[in-house]
Amino acid sequence: MATTSTDIKKVRNARKSIYKHGFLYELKKNKVLFIMMLPALVVLFINNYLPMAGVLIAFKNFKYHGRNLFENFAKSEWVGLENFEFFTSTPDAFIITRNTLLYNLAFIVLGLIISVFFAIILNEIRGKFISKFYQASMFLPYFMSWIVVSYLVFALLSEEQGFVNKSLLPALGFSADSLPAWYGDSSKWPFILTIVNLWKFTGYNCVVYVAAIAGIDQEFYEAATVDGASRFYQIRKITIPLLTPLMVILTLLAVGRVFYSDFGLFFSVTRNVGALYDTTLVIDTYVYNALRNMNDVGMASAAGLYQSFCGFILVLTSNLIVRKIDPEKALF
């Protein structure tokens, strides 16, 4: 076996000769493949990469001079961190960060508990047809747009005609002047928004866990039954431990996104009512209001970059942890 070293060399050389041509050669050889990629690349460039470069707007005193962004960008003066100083000096900076993080925390924790709970008991009930029906109706809210969801919430909570104030609470004996003004009282919205969010996404989140439970080897349960374990004991000792890695990973990936929130939930379901901002304003809606309603490009872009930056760091960190636990499940 004296051939090995020369053989390796040969293979290496052969490999080199395959790859000895550069990008242009590849472009020519695989012209069709590159053309097939082109439309998506153009969209990504416009929709994602140009805006990435555009984060520099946050360091400028951006003014409109004409109809061309590059010209406007060049003519606007650099102001360094001034926009960020303005942003952090307002009380809003704290409020929107607090709201964004706390809401996401509540959504992650409650969402996890509820969807795992539903997935487990869905697996336990007898009657396959009826369980399909339950799953279908739980999934229904996911298919509605946030606008439709806003209508449903409004139909229930509207102060003038809402079902709760007009029919339900009076029937329960509330007097007319003790009825809550839902769209005027910010203290109620942390609960409303949490319920609405769970209502919309539980069916969706449940599916992954249902699939994971279906993938558990039945022999575990059979062996446990032979040993005389009750079904609840099996859930505690087999189902939940086997689901734990998936729970940890999905949670970590969600933690990576805690600086982002669902624009529709906070903007449309609250009807963007100013009286509720104290508990409903999140970074996404703040950026929108600053840009579109106050025309404050500096403030909006500073808050936006603050979000993108923190989000980026968190995604990297949480992914690093996920990769430590299970490289297969890591995003990268």
Add this chain to the structure above:
Amino acid sequence: MKQVEKVNSKLANTVSPFWNGVFHIIFILYSLACIIPLLLVIGVSFTDENTIVTLGYNFIPKVFSLEAYKWVFQSGDAILRAYGLSIVITIIGTLCSVAIIAMFAYVISRKDFRYRNTFSFIVFFTMIFNGGLVPWYMVYTNLLHINDTPAAYIIPALVNAWYVMIMRTFFQTNVPDSIIESAKIDGAGEFRTFVQIVLPLAKPGLATIALFQTLQFWNDWYLPLMLIENSKLYNLQYILYKTLTAIQYLAQASNVTGGTAQILAKLPSETARMAMCVLAIGPIILAYPFFQKYFVKGLTVGAVKG
């Protein structure tokens, strides 16, 4: 008796009938909670306007009326136009989007394509970092100037990195290299191989992506909120949004002549907006069994690493 039950349930390895009943009750309550708000909106849309004003929204119409729907179909020109626009945009958007995503995902799924990792990363990076709303908004309104054109509904939603990854995984696992290889040997060009051999094999994956995107385009109100000012170009969801914040908007959207106050007086505004809402959910409810099946499939595919 109880003892027997216990033994039985142990043998069958299921929870006891008592707990089975409890679980069913939990699910019945939760399913109702998911469906009931929708029934409220449907109920209101079939109620007489005056009844709503005096008694408020209710599930069962005290006085049944089709006025709201009549109004939408007779006077709600703008609403019908928006409905049409939503349909057209959903169809065109979904077709373009699936084609673009499939072509890109196929190329980066090819193991013999040298730059597949580079281009995968280009897509992937958009999932972990984005420039935020302001620069994005500036690119469309201040550079490309596609705001206030129908393209504003489509272009920003064409490529979704997550779907590209799902599709790539789908090609990798469902299209064997040997098939592509043999098509090449038989003299088929790259594009022909893709259309005639690869795509038919990838139908389930394409269907999943198509459904995700159909839902995205149909339910979209964010892009018009950002990029559309011209009221002739509103889609259905956006008109719904406008009416939610200001019921007077319905008067502007109608073709009845006269002052806003006059029209509002004649208009079944409370019920009409709920009728619009029902019309917006209608197609989704009809396609629901189909939707649900593929969504569950798609989600479990997505759970596999992209």
